[in-house]
Amino acid sequence: MTTETPEIPPETPPEVPVDETTSWRGLAEVDADEAAERMTAGTLGGGSKRLLRELLAPYKRAIQVLIGIVVLENAARLAIPYLVKEGIDTGIPPIREHDDLEPLLVIVGIVLVATITQALARQLFLVRSGQIGQDILFEIRRRVFRHFQALSPAFHDGYTSGRVISRQTSDVDAIYEMLETGFDGLVTAALTLVGTAGLLLFLDVKLGLVALTCGPFLAWLTMWFRRESAKSYKVTREKVALVIVHFVESMGGIRAVQAFRREPRNQEIFDDVNDQYRRANLVAFRLVAWFMPGIRLIGNVTIGVVLLYGGYRAYHGDVTVGVLAAFLLYLRQFFEPMMEISQFYNTFQSASAALDKLAGVLDEEPSVPEPTDPVELSGGVGGELRFDHVAFEYVAGRPVLPDLDLTVPAGQTLALVGTTGAGKTTLAKLATRFYDPTAGRVLLDGTDLRDLRTDDLRDAVVMVTQENYLFSGTIADNIRFGRPDATFDEVVAATTALGAHDFISAMPDGYDTDVANSGGRLSAGQRQLVAFARAFLADPAVLILDEATSSLDVPSERLVQQALRTVLAGRTAVIIAHRLSTVEIADRVLVMEHGRIVEDGAPADLVAGGGGRYSELHEAWLESLA
Amino acid sequence: MMTTPEAADPPAGIHSLWRLRGYLRPHVAALSIMAAAAVAAVGLTITIPLVTKAIIDGPITDRDLGALLPLGLLALGLGVLEAFLIWVRRWVQSNAVLGLETEIRHDLYERLQELPMSFHTRWESGQLLSRATQDLSSIRRFAGFGLLFLVLNILQVTVVTGVLLHLYWPLGLVVAATTVPVVWLSMRFEKAYVVVSRRVQDEQGDLATRAEEGAVGIRVIKSFGRSEHVSEQYEAAARTLYATSMDKVRLSARFFTFLEVIPNCAVVIVLLSGAIGVGKGLLTPGELVAFITLLLSLVWPVASLGVILAMAQEAMTSSARILEIFDIEPDIVGGTQTIAEPRGHLRFEGVEFAFPDSDEPVLRGVDLEIRPGETVALVGATGSGKTVLTALVPRLFDVTGGRVTIDGVDVRELDLGHLRSLVATAFEEPTLFSMSARENLTLGRADATDAEVEQALDVAQADFVHDLPWGLDTRVGEQGLSLSGGQRQRLALARAVLAQPKILVLDDTLSALDVHTEKLVEEALQRVLADTTGLIVAHRASTVLLADRVALLQDGRITHVGDHRELLATVPAYRDLLGSDADLPVLEDEVPA
Numbered sequence A: 001m002t003t004e005t006p007e008i009p010p011e012t013p014p015e016v017p018v019d020e021t022t023s024w025r026g027l028a029e030v031d032a033d034e035a036a037e038r039m040t041a042g043t044l045g046g047g048s049k050r051l052l053r054e055l056l057a058p059y060k061r062a063i064q065v066l067i068g069i070v071v072l073e074n075a076a077r078l079a080i081p082y083l084v085k086e087g088i089d090t091g092i093p094p095i096r097e098h099d100d101l102e103p104l105l106v107i108v109g110i111v112l113v114a115t116i117t118q119a120l121a122r123q124l125f126l127v128r129s130g131q132i133g134q135d136i137l138f139e140i141r142r143r144v145f146r147h148f149q150a151l152s153p154a155f156h157d158g159y160t161s162g163r164v165i166s167r168q169t170s171d172v173d174a175i176y177e178m179l180e181t182g183f184d185g186l187v188t189a190a191l192t193l194v195g196t197a198g199l200l201l202f203l204d205v206k207l208g209l210v211a212l213t214c215g216p217f218l219a220w221l222t223m224w225f226r227r228e229s230a231k232s233y234k235v236t237r238e239k240v241a242l243v244i245v246h247f248v249e250s251m252g253g254i255r256a257v258q259a260f261r262r263e264p265r266n267q268e269i270f271d272d273v274n275d276q277y278r279r280a281n282l283v284a285f286r287l288v289a290w291f292m293p294g295i296r297l298i299g300n301v302t303i304g305v306v307l308l309y310g311g312y313r314a315y316h317g318d319v320t321v322g323v324l325a326a327f328l329l330y331l332r333q334f335f336e337p338m339m340e341i342s343q344f345y346n347t348f349q350s351a352s353a354a355l356d357k358l359a360g361v362l363d364e365e366p367s368v369p370e371p372t373d374p375v376e377l378s379g380g381v382g383g384e385l386r387f388d389h390v391a392f393e394y395v396a397g398r399p400v401l402p403d404l405d406l407t408v409p410a411g412q413t414l415a416l417v418g419t420t421g422a423g424k425t426t427l428a429k430l431a432t433r434f435y436d437p438t439a440g441r442v443l444l445d446g447t448d449l450r451d452l453r454t455d456d457l458r459d460a461v462v463m464v465t466q467e468n469y470l471f472s473g474t475i476a477d478n479i480r481f482g483r484p485d486a487t488f489d490e491v492v493a494a495t496t497a498l499g500a501h502d503f504i505s506a507m508p509d510g511y512d513t514d515v516a517n518s519g520g521r522l523s524a525g526q527r528q529l530v531a532f533a534r535a536f537l538a539d540p541a542v543l544i545l546d547e548a549t550s551s552l553d554v555p556s557e558r559l560v561q562q563a564l565r566t567v568l569a570g571r572t573a574v575i576i577a578h579r580l581s582t583v584e585i586a587d588r589v590l591v592m593e594h595g596r597i598v599e600d601g602a603p604a605d606l607v608a609g610g611g612g613r614y615s616e617l618h619e620a621w622l623e624s625l626a
Numbered sequence B: 001m002m003t004t005p006e007a008a009d010p011p012a013g014i015h016s017l018w019r020l021r022g023y024l025r026p027h028v029a030a031l032s033i034m035a036a037a038a039v040a041a042v043g044l045t046i047t048i049p050l051v052t053k054a055i056i057d058g059p060i061t062d063r064d065l066g067a068l069l070p071l072g073l074l075a076l077g078l079g080v081l082e083a084f085l086i087w088v089r090r091w092v093q094s095n096a097v098l099g100l101e102t103e104i105r106h107d108l109y110e111r112l113q114e115l116p117m118s119f120h121t122r123w124e125s126g127q128l129l130s131r132a133t134q135d136l137s138s139i140r141r142f143a144g145f146g147l148l149f150l151v152l153n154i155l156q157v158t159v160v161t162g163v164l165l166h167l168y169w170p171l172g173l174v175v176a177a178t179t180v181p182v183v184w185l186s187m188r189f190e191k192a193y194v195v196v197s198r199r200v201q202d203e204q205g206d207l208a209t210r211a212e213e214g215a216v217g218i219r220v221i222k223s224f225g226r227s228e229h230v231s232e233q234y235e236a237a238a239r240t241l242y243a244t245s246m247d248k249v250r251l252s253a254r255f256f257t258f259l260e261v262i263p264n265c266a267v268v269i270v271l272l273s274g275a276i277g278v279g280k281g282l283l284t285p286g287e288l289v290a291f292i293t294l295l296l297s298l299v300w301p302v303a304s305l306g307v308i309l310a311m312a313q314e315a316m317t318s319s320a321r322i323l324e325i326f327d328i329e330p331d332i333v334g335g336t337q338t339i340a341e342p343r344g345h346l347r348f349e350g351v352e353f354a355f356p357d358s359d360e361p362v363l364r365g366v367d368l369e370i371r372p373g374e375t376v377a378l379v380g381a382t383g384s385g386k387t388v389l390t391a392l393v394p395r396l397f398d399v400t401g402g403r404v405t406i407d408g409v410d411v412r413e414l415d416l417g418h419l420r421s422l423v424a425t426a427f428e429e430p431t432l433f434s435m436s437a438r439e440n441l442t443l444g445r446a447d448a449t450d451a452e453v454e455q456a457l458d459v460a461q462a463d464f465v466h467d468l469p470w471g472l473d474t475r476v477g478e479q480g481l482s483l484s485g486g487q488r489q490r491l492a493l494a495r496a497v498l499a500q501p502k503i504l505v506l507d508d509t510l511s512a513l514d515v516h517t518e519k520l521v522e523e524a525l526q527r528v529l530a531d532t533t534g535l536i537v538a539h540r541a542s543t544v545l546l547a548d549r550v551a552l553l554q555d556g557r558i559t560h561v562g563d564h565r566e567l568l569a570t571v572p573a574y575r576d577l578l579g580s581d582a583d584l585p586v587l588e589d590e591v592p593a
């Protein structure tokens, strides 16, 4: 990425160099994905190998059993050409000579048994291996989702949700594809290879050796493919993530896209990433286009040579016709699974690129780690919140909070005002341990937040954020998000206190109304009320409200405040707001500017003191009313 | 808990795949080459055993060594040719098939961008995403591999059966008879499989939605410490998918096994009666070897028919899922008119609006006129329909009654691009993308000059962007989350201003600004609004003062229009909404009368 990023003309030609096409993305400190990449170097990095081992570990026994089944199945399958040879060589002469059917019937009987065995083993194998595959898939899904949940907001800030989704959909799919064809193809093919090779040598050593000279060629071709495809699939994974990121973001922001006629430009960007993905895929496909016929070429040449040499020896009576026939049948069986192996190999390469990505994510440590030796908050949470010379920066060298020293006694309602970008939200995020301070400590009841278990902390401190996201599901579900075991009456009590009951009841299905795609069915203010209700229901010891009523009209806000007054009694609260009407219920006001506290006191005192920022704010606000 | 509306279970038959055939058209040449190469390769696969037969029955049996070399070389040559043909097929195919996938994805994205807001609020984005990725891959797989082999395998089975009939008809007949159970089974399988595979695909979409929610909602999840809860929900969905997938596994295991058993049964019969035939001198040993070789060469085509049919079925369901989207006609399409010299005269005439899925209308006859250059503030309670009203102007939604006009022209008659260039909205939730700040700003005007960008930033008091690590080129995090709330709003405001619209709509855009910044923004906005028509949704008296007139939205109608003071004095409902700002208990006595 370069620093000089000129505006791209709207009609970007499809063949744009990578640098230019990415300039719309802008520059960021570290690309989280790139960072994750670096940790897994090379092809099928250590992380993904370990992950694969871990995933397979519980199935060691099952896999052994499976292999047993496959051996059985393949033995049965491989026996058939041999039995055919036997049928021809030993079954036919007795018929010819004295109409004796018995030897033939015995052989045919064995073929029948072999067929049935093969069928049963196959059925069993397909179901069991399918199940193991699904188990593993489930386990990957579970782990990855949980890990994404465990990772800190700092990680998510850079990684973007599109990538998170891409990891959980398209990468998991790639692994699924391998698991679906995987075991089957690989085990069957490997066994067939070894089994047939042995049989060939057993049938006729010389002919067998000639046939097996193809081995080194196969090995070389496979190695080449492995090397090249590992590279190309890595690129493919990255490109598909770009497609998904752009897709998800433009669908998420479709309102702005349409209103600002962004469609053509979006289409251009999408076409570009779509085409990059296509080209990455093309490279991978072309590799396969060399690899597969390559294998077939080696196979066919081998068959040709065996035919010539075998024919020559049969001519001289060194081998029987039956042996030659069996040889050719086996060679066919030898190369048929080679195609399957290469098919499997192909999906395996694609899956291991995906596995690499996932392992990279799973190796990512949360930047706010769980304590190794957690401290219990004994005897309930008091709610005293202390910032002990806290410094914080998102980007190195750009401190947002240079040195914050603040104590909020238990039970106090603190209002935080200040210019936008002053660091109010940042302060709130430190109190909820979205981030850990760069220096200093944040303490709850005298305990460093870093020593508290996340669950305890979240029970004690809840924040209503500026962006109130609603999940798909009903309104009641969303409110219960604060406390999943809340009864319906409790839900209604919360909404009634906040004055939200009326509008919810008026919805087509009341509390069971689906909020539609991320709350699209509600107005912004209504969403805030729902978000508020869920915080209310969670009933924490420390409540942090980050501009949680900014979209409400004044009477609604007033209702919320009344509710707060009852709820906040005895609780610690930090209320971030701009409207002085919101601030009025506070015991104490802090004015922040550029990450520093510039004023601190009871609201009335600050106004009465005059000349200060708060009183200025107050003046300005009075003026606005005039 | 699926909210995606299902089109009343469309028959995911062949016809949905067939409807996508148009995408194959540009690749007809490639596809023909591909098919020709494939047919030829199959031909060779069949011929090579025949050469074997010739060698066994010729040079070896007839003791004619001279014929061995040419026949052997022929087998070798045919083998090389076969490999070459496979290469040709794969090479050509990769281009065509990827082209197909890319083109459908292009069209899908295009259509999704066209579809109106009413569609997007209804459909979960995970369902959309899974269509753009998973479903397309399954179509691609089928088009590149399945389709061809479906035809080829059937062709191979037919031809080989023909050859077998020709070689020795009684045994050939036996082989031909085995196709009956194969066909019968396949048909039954198809029926069951279509149901399962559709369910799997839908459930994958659900899971994608949950994955997305887990990512987008991460901050809410964290602040409530509900990771466990959400993870459990995700796992429950994954478990559902697991169960369905296992149904699919079991179903296909049974089917695949049968498909393998059937040709093997044929081998048993052929071996038995063939050997007897040879014993009785009815056919030569070479014929029997060739016969069985050919028969065994049928095992793979028949067995793989299972996988291929499954693939076909999946592709059909996938194309049905994609067509569900292609079949939704965007109900908001542009008209043809343009306004040569727009003045920005905005009128709502008896505007009614109701969401399709609710019987209560939100707007029940709004009449409001905003003259060119005038600014009107829209005041109303939470959920009264202010945002909906503003969305009607750029036609994010369409009125269900009455009309909205600009300079006397119904917005529905205007060219959509033109209309949206006349109106710019700063939304209540600043929608930002993880792109450079500049790209976010110039969303509505890619050709804006640096000076214009500066000006817009100035109006919105958003010069903080220059302090970002790379200035305007800094990537703004997803949803602008690396910015503070007020910074985001100011960027969104600057974006609307930069579009230089005739009509500027501000939907409660200043709510996250501190009073001081708000004042600066308002002063600057005043200049912009001097010659721009403005519609400003406001909760605060300070914002209302930006406007020349105030309109009060109540019960779906504009009940009062007037000057702020006048309304304060005469309309109790208005006083409730805006006046109560003034009666803070602590500071009551200081409020000027």
Ligand SMILES: Nc1ncnc2c1ncn2[C@@H]1O[C@H](COP(=O)(O)OP(=O)(O)O)[C@@H](O)[C@H]1O
Pocket: A157, A394, A395, A400, A418, A419, A420, A421, A422, A423, A424, A425, A426, A427, B477, B481, B482, B483, B484, B485, B486, B487
């Ligand atoms: N995730 C982030 N990465 C980088 N910078 C950030 C991030 N979040 C906030 N900032 C910056 O930190 C500063 C303080 O932001 P914030 O605490 O949100 O302010 P506010 O007081 O308005 O709530 C702003 O300049 C903002 O741009």
Ligand SMILES: Nc1ncnc2c1ncn2[C@@H]1O[C@H](COP(=O)(O)OP(=O)(O)O)[C@@H](O)[C@H]1O
Pocket: A516, A520, A521, A522, A523, A524, A525, A526, B121, B355, B358, B362, B380, B381, B382, B383, B384, B385, B386, B387, B388, B389
């Ligand atoms: N997509 C939707 N489907 C159904 N109802 C909706 C939808 N979007 C908003 N509503 C309802 O329409 C009403 C008006 O919403 P809105 O215009 O956003 O209110 P506000 O005046 O607060 O901006 C609300 O009651 C809301 O619940």
Ligand SMILES: [Mg+2]
Pocket: A424, A425, A426, A466, A546, B484, B485, B486
């Ligand atoms: Mg903030």
Ligand SMILES: [Mg+2]
Pocket: A523, A524, A525, B386, B387, B388, B428, B507
């Ligand atoms: Mg609104």
